[in-house]
Amino acid sequence: MWRRRPSWGCATRRALLAAALAAAVVVLYAAGGSPNGMPASLFFDDDAQAGLEDIPASNLTADHLLDGLLTTEFSYRSCRSRYEFAGYHKKSLHKPSPYLLAKLRNQEALQKRCGPGTAAHKKALRQLDSGEGVAHDDADCRYLVYINYRGLGNRMLAIASAFLYAVLTERVLLVDGGKEVADLFCEPFPGTTWLLPRAGWRSPLRRLVGYDGGSKESLGNMLQSGAVVVSADGNASWSSPQPPPYVYLHLAGGYGFHDKLFFCGAHQRLLRGVPWLLMRTDNYIVPGLFLMSPFRGELEAMFPEKDAAFYHLGRYLFHPTNAVWHAVTSYYRSTLAAADRRVGIQIRVFHKKQPPQRVLDQLLSCVRDEKLIPETIAGNDTLSHAIMVTSLSSWYYERIKGEYGGRVAGGVHQPSHEGRQRWEDTAHNMRALSEMYLLSMCDVLVTSGYSTFGYVAQVLAGLRPWVMARPPMWADDWTEGLDPQALPCQRAASIEPCFHSPSAYNCATGRDVDLDKVTPYIRRCVDVSCGIKLVNESSSQW
Numbered sequence: 001m002w003r004r005r006p007s008w009g010c011a012t013r014r015a016l017l018a019a020a021l022a023a024a025v026v027v028l029y030a031a032g033g034s035p036n037g038m039p040a041s042l043f044f045d046d047d048a049q050a051g052l053e054d055i056p057a058s059n060l061t062a063d064h065l066l067d068g069l070l071t072t073e074f075s076y077r078s079c080r081s082r083y084e085f086a087g088y089h090k091k092s093l094h095k096p097s098p099y100l101l102a103k104l105r106n107q108e109a110l111q112k113r114c115g116p117g118t119a120a121h122k123k124a125l126r127q128l129d130s131g132e133g134v135a136h137d138d139a140d141c142r143y144l145v146y147i148n149y150r151g152l153g154n155r156m157l158a159i160a161s162a163f164l165y166a167v168l169t170e171r172v173l174l175v176d177g178g179k180e181v182a183d184l185f186c187e188p189f190p191g192t193t194w195l196l197p198r199a200g201w202r203s204p205l206r207r208l209v210g211y212d213g214g215s216k217e218s219l220g221n222m223l224q225s226g227a228v229v230v231s232a233d234g235n236a237s238w239s240s241p242q243p244p245p246y247v248y249l250h251l252a253g254g255y256g257f258h259d260k261l262f263f264c265g266a267h268q269r270l271l272r273g274v275p276w277l278l279m280r281t282d283n284y285i286v287p288g289l290f291l292m293s294p295f296r297g298e299l300e301a302m303f304p305e306k307d308a309a310f311y312h313l314g315r316y317l318f319h320p321t322n323a324v325w326h327a328v329t330s331y332y333r334s335t336l337a338a339a340d341r342r343v344g345i346q347i348r349v350f351h352k353k354q355p356p357q358r359v360l361d362q363l364l365s366c367v368r369d370e371k372l373i374p375e376t377i378a379g380n381d382t383l384s385h386a387i388m389v390t391s392l393s394s395w396y397y398e399r400i401k402g403e404y405g406g407r408v409a410g411g412v413h414q415p416s417h418e419g420r421q422r423w424e425d426t427a428h429n430m431r432a433l434s435e436m437y438l439l440s441m442c443d444v445l446v447t448s449g450y451s452t453f454g455y456v457a458q459v460l461a462g463l464r465p466w467v468m469a470r471p472p473m474w475a476d477d478w479t480e481g482l483d484p485q486a487l488p489c490q491r492a493a494s495i496e497p498c499f500h501s502p503s504a505y506n507c508a509t510g511r512d513v514d515l516d517k518v519t520p521y522i523r524r525c526v527d528v529s530c531g532i533k534l535v536n537e538s539s540s541q542w
């Protein structure tokens with residue numbers, strides 16, 4: 001485990017002092033001061049209070065900059081996680097390609113040239129609000145709006161997917177989600193904002209929540225309503241003289257056949273001329289982009305290691321705000337840092353009727369079968385282990401602690417137990433984000449199948465987790481669809497997230513294909529039989 005710290009001046013020593021004080025608070029809480037290991041007081045931005053100096057860009061090393069993924073254009077203290085991330089994670093053997101870096105720098109320039117507040121953005125908004133289609137001029141800016149949807153893990157996968165699609169189609173990415181996004185994440189693009197500004201009353205951007213599969217502006221419905229004409233040779237064009245001012249892309253789980261035609265090259269050419277695209281997805285659609293002929297070459301050049309796509313995208317885009325990072329690093333230092341090996345266990349139960357004891361038995365069998373934690377009390381010559389459990393419930397933590405508490409020198413920890421998932425609750429989401437990052441600082445991961453929360457943690461960690469099978473959510477009886485012979489857990493084929501609902505439709509032949517057989521770097525997921533994921537073509541090196 002590589003845990004080298006950035007080169008610190010006296011400014012940072014003051015920050016360390018503040019962090020040490022905060023760590024003392026955690027120890028107090030961990031010792032029983034609070035039922036919650038991450039009290040609200042831990043989420044504060046000490047840099048904002050202390051008037052600290054910045055670390056100059058010239059002191060930032062290739063490690064701080066994640067081998068060129070990040071630019072030096074941000075101030076260090078405005079978002080400490082950006083340049084401190086590397087110091088809390090394994091040294092990366094997976095470098096971003098020069099082509100990816102060039103694409104990121106181009107995208108940053110585009111975001112700056114066309115972002116909110118620029119003349120180009122004002123012009124594009126005027127045209128959108130006027131409701132009239134406009135002929136596309138290459139000098140104009142085009143936009144992709146990500147519509148806020150579902151839990152944090154889903155949102156992070158969707159934002160990364162939308163970002164990659166924006167890069168491929170030379171669009172500016174704007175992210176819906178209001179102040180909460182700003183409370184969770186720092187800006188990823190220098191000199192501009194990725195936050196979608198509040199729209200005017202008559203703007204199509206005003207009520208994004210209202211768009212769904214039934215919206216007449218969706219690509220799927222436009223394809224059915226005669227707004228698009230398809231010629232005998234398969235070319236698609238708009239039936240109106242100009243492309244529409246905006247199109248809604250409905251790519252949410254359970255989407256229909258016509259919405260899935262988004263994944264066809266002909267429809268991508270059609271969308272190119274549309275100034276505004278509004279995208280709703282809860283999926284990691286990146287493997288689907290790799291399956292599209294217009295994008296495949298670009299993507300293969302950007303990601304020579306296909307199974308490192310989200311690894312680079314996630315590290316580039318997501319930087320927890322100082323308040324979240326303060327909680328993460330304080331908790332890490334006080335509970336996990338001292339152990340030689342950290343085992344992260346993520347328990348997510350989707351089926352309400354599933355007996356907790358069965359989930360626990362499955363987890364304990366997985367840990368035992370795979371020898372993830374020593375079964376005997378550690379002697380002086382063995383590695384010390386710490387276990388961190390994340391779950392909405394404390395029930396599992398209590399029992400895992402009962403089982404392993406006396407055996408692991410580093411103890412068993414649970415940062416929070418929220419009881420249930422909450423919507424539009426920033427403090428709740430800050431804790432969820434902290435726990436994803438804490439899991440990503442572990443050396444071994446056991447995750448719950450189907451959970452995007454676990455996917456984000458595994459990719460940020462760069463670890464192939466042991467994935468526990470889960471019963472299908474739609475089954476009335478929780479045992480339905482479960483293979484009684486199934487292993488308690490299986491090692492994921494790659495660190496990449498699973499695309500839960502891909503399109504199997506081959507646009508050229510008009511037939512469905514077996515997605516497992518199209519290319520050597522796309523395989524079925526161990527946890528979702530109809531899902532696909534990017535894998536390494538040769539032997540896995542993660």
Ligand code: GDP
Pocket residue numbers: 150151152153154155347348390391392416418420421422428429431432433435450451452453454
């Ligand atoms: P998924 O539903 O497992 O795919 O993951 P999401 O992150 O999309 O949605 C689940 C949401 O429930 C999270 O975003 C959190 O708000 C909450 N949640 C689920 N598990 C945990 C957990 O272990 N810790 C915390 N703090 N929140 C959780």
